Amino acid sequence: MELRQKHQKRQRRKLGRLLAVAAAVVSGVGLAPAAESPERHTVRPGESVQAAVDAAKPGDTVVLAPGTYRESVLITTARLTLRGSGPATVLVPPAGPAAADAHGCARAGHGVCVTGTEGADVERVSVRSLTLRGFKGHGLWASRTDRLSVRQVVSEKNGVWGLAQQRSVRGSFRENTVRENGDAGIFLANAVDAEGGATDQGGALIAGNTASGNRIGVTVRRVRNLTVRDNELTANCAGMFIVGDESKPAAGAMTVRSNDISGNNRLCPATARLPVIQGSGIVLTGSEATVVRSNTIRDNVGSAPMSGGIVLFESLVGAANTDNVIVNNEVEGNGRADLVHRGDGGGNRFTGNTCASSEPAGLC
Structure with missing residues (x-):
């Protein structure tokens, strides 16, 4: 009898606890929102578009229907997706000058800007499936971002860069088309407004893009630890520049592989930073420990100082190329030569390449 009474008491206590939990569920008391x-x-x-972006919260998606939008868009919200409906979704500059109270992206003349702050990168923003056309600055400009995705x-036809990023890490630029921009189609840099050593990009990726009719198809400047692969670069003044300084x-310390780089024979005049450019496939200037492998580089022809298929060229401030590996590339029909090593720099290795001419002789 005594054991049965103890068991009954335990059952009543258990039932009481279950009823209390049920009451909390009904009332919402004690539960996280x-x-x-x-x-x-x-x-x-x-x-x-800007009003929708400003109203969005982290994780939201802003979808643009097909059509033309005359505005610049500034994104500062983490995990936001700005998605068009394909190439027929077009952002172009607004008519007339930017208003005095316009955001900085509009005043600078860029199309889409993704910007964090000095203390906090804006994370995991995605921009995809739209066209950015005719801005006096850059089509897309990103600064202080982490894991930006542009696809x-x-x-x-933008005045400077097609897609550009600085002071950022782990960016992904995939399956984009960049054409007829004033400078590079795709541009990644440590910082455009300050000197300093190359920054670690945390494995950034430039892959599957098509660049044509630009000054340079792809430029990576003073950065390390990224991959440039499976891009088609044609009809630019130069296909790709890997740029360092003192x-x-x-x-450097990057991989450039499986790109198709051909017929980059436009003539571009000299600038304050670079001499005349024409007929350059891949140019390394001031790079170390970069691996250039399994690329197809054909018919890049010119007589400029950096002309050639794969060109190691001492930077204009005297920084040498060192310890780069040029391996298993198909490099043919380029002039002044298929493989070129000009300037000082040791440890550079050319091996397994298919080519017909080199400067100096013996690199093929």
Whole structure:
């Protein structure tokens, strides 16, 4: 009898606890609030893209219907996706000068800007499936970002860079088309407004893009630890530049592989930074420990100082190329030569390449 009474008491206490939990569920007392679900904000021509971006929360998506939007867009919200409906979704500059109270992206003349702050990078922003056309600055400009993703974007006929990033890490630029921009189609740098050593990009990726009609297809300047692969670079003045200077750490420690770089024979005049450019496939200037492998580099022809298929060229401030590996590339029909090593620098290795001419002789 005594054991049965103890068992009954335990059962009553258990039932009491279950009833208390049930009451809390009904009343909401003591439970954490449910997380807000990501929202989708749809914008149509004639409506403000910036207003939708400003209203969005981290994790939200702003979707642009097909059509033309006359504005610049500034993104400072983490995990935001700005997605068009394909190339027929077009951002172009607004008519007339930017208003005095416009955001900095509009005043600078860029199309889309993704910007963090000195103390906090803006993380995991995605821009995809739209066209950026005719801005006096850059089509897309990113600064202080982490894991920015730019995919299936057409950036064309912009005054300086098509897609550009500085002071950022782990960016991904994939399957974009960059054409007829004033400088590089795709540009990654440590910082454009300050000197300093190359910065670690944390494994940034430039892959599967098409660049044509630009001054340079792809430029990576004073950066390290990234991959440039499977891009098609044609009809630019130069296909690709890997740029360093006397600062430390040196630029380089990257992989350039499986790119198709052909017919980059436009003639571009000299600038304050570079001499005349024509007929350059891949140019390394001030690079160390970069691996250039399994690329196809054909018919880049010119008589400029950096002309050639794969060219190691001492930088204009005297920084040498050191310990780079040029291996298993198909390099043919380039002039002044298929493989070129000009200037000082030791430890550079040319091996397994298919080529017909080199400067100096013996690199093929």
